[in-house]
Amino acid sequence: MSGMQANSLSGPKGGVTGDLVHVIHPAEIPGALVKPGAEPILKATSIQKYFGSNHVLKGCSMTVFPGETITILGRSGSGKSTFLRCLNFLEEPSAGVVEIHDKRVISNPLAPRTKMVKEDIRQLRLRAGMVFQEFNLFPHLSVIRNLIEAPVHVKHMPVAQATEVAESYLEKVGLIDKRNEFPARLSGGQRQRVAIARALTMQPDVMLFDEPTSALDPSLVGEVLKVMESLAHEGRTMIVVTHEMSFAKEAADRVYYMDEGEFVEIGPPDQVLGNPHDERTRKFLSRFLNV
Numbered sequence: 001m002s003g004m005q006a007n008s009l010s011g012p013k014g015g016v017t018g019d020l021v022h023v024i025h026p027a028e029i030p031g032a033l034v035k036p037g038a039e040p041i042l043k044a045t046s047i048q049k050y051f052g053s054n055h056v057l058k059g060c061s062m063t064v065f066p067g068e069t070i071t072i073l074g075r076s077g078s079g080k081s082t083f084l085r086c087l088n089f090l091e092e093p094s095a096g097v098v099e100i101h102d103k104r105v106i107s108n109p110l111a112p113r114t115k116m117v118k119e120d121i122r123q124l125r126l127r128a129g130m131v132f133q134e135f136n137l138f139p140h141l142s143v144i145r146n147l148i149e150a151p152v153h154v155k156h157m158p159v160a161q162a163t164e165v166a167e168s169y170l171e172k173v174g175l176i177d178k179r180n181e182f183p184a185r186l187s188g189g190q191r192q193r194v195a196i197a198r199a200l201t202m203q204p205d206v207m208l209f210d211e212p213t214s215a216l217d218p219s220l221v222g223e224v225l226k227v228m229e230s231l232a233h234e235g236r237t238m239i240v241v242t243h244e245m246s247f248a249k250e251a252a253d254r255v256y257y258m259d260e261g262e263f264v265e266i267g268p269p270d271q272v273l274g275n276p277h278d279e280r281t282r283k284f285l286s287r288f289l290n291v
């Protein structure tokens with residue numbers, strides 16, 4: 001089925017009172033690894049974001065089913081990072097609702113952050129692991145200690161159990177031999193693979209990646225993409241902002257093209273990348289042709 005082009009992809013607009021109804025867009029067809037009848041694991045409904053008078057997100061909605069890999073494409077400044085950060089309230093949306101697994105948080109930036117609201121946001125963040133462009137590892141901690149820090153201190157996991165989980169993810173990203181190394185002694189690609197393992201160690205429902213390879217020397221991009229592709233193929237739920245078209249083509253179940261704070265085209269990678277319906281998507285992609 002083909003993706004959709006529309007200016008109405010934003011879904012219903014509404015206030016901050018939680019009266020927003022999540023609408024699954026017709027182009028949000030569950031990917032191949034999704035079990036029949038599965039409920040969405042993430043629903044973002046009509047996310048709005050203002051920075052002062054700058055209306056950066058104009059009502060973005062997204063539905064993700066368990067096991068899907070989503071990629072978000074768009075020009076610089078279109079709002080991709082802001083959307084991703086809104087999903088775990090690193091930026092509080094000006095309006096909208098985020099639901100991940102069993103936790104639903106309605107944005108209400110004008111209301112005081114009560115203990116309950118803070119706990120809701122903490123719970124949401126536990127369900128969404130984030131990997132940034134810059135690795136954000138603790139420089140004074142060894143690789144293994146970087147990995148067990150959050151499970152032990154945030155999730156109160158016993159050290160032995162956290163270490164076992166961490167080691168299994170270090171195996172997965174191919175860095176078990178760097179277990180006791182410090183970040184400064186790793187290459188950029190290795191550091192980013194540690195950052196991925198660290199996010200996995202929290203066992204989140206959804207992994208969020210914001211241009212995880214764009215700060216890397218081109219020769220190191222491949223090893224990180226390979227890890228991400230293997231995660232995608234083993235059925236992890238991932239939302240990835242990237243300019244790596246090969247990753248979108250190989251690993252994504254669905255591509256969302258963002259322009260000026262709106263998703264203007266949604267569809268499977270074959271369609272959005274191979275036969276974009278929207279003029280804005282087409283123009284963006286033309287830069288990547290013949291390179």
Ligand SMILES: Nc1ncnc2c1ncn2[C@@H]1O[C@H](COP(=O)(O)OP(=O)(O)OP(=O)(O)O)[C@@H](O)[C@H]1O
Pocket residue numbers: 051054056074075076077078079080081082083
């Ligand atoms: N903390 C902030 N305060 C004020 N404005 C911001 C802030 N973060 C982002 N913006 C603005 O929001 C808009 C969208 O930025 P965002 O970083 O989400 O874009 P992007 O699509 O991720 O771009 P890029 O591809 O360059 O990373 C830009 O106009 C940016 O200047």
Ligand SMILES: [Mg+2]
Pocket residue numbers: 080081082210211
């Ligand atoms: Mg960005």
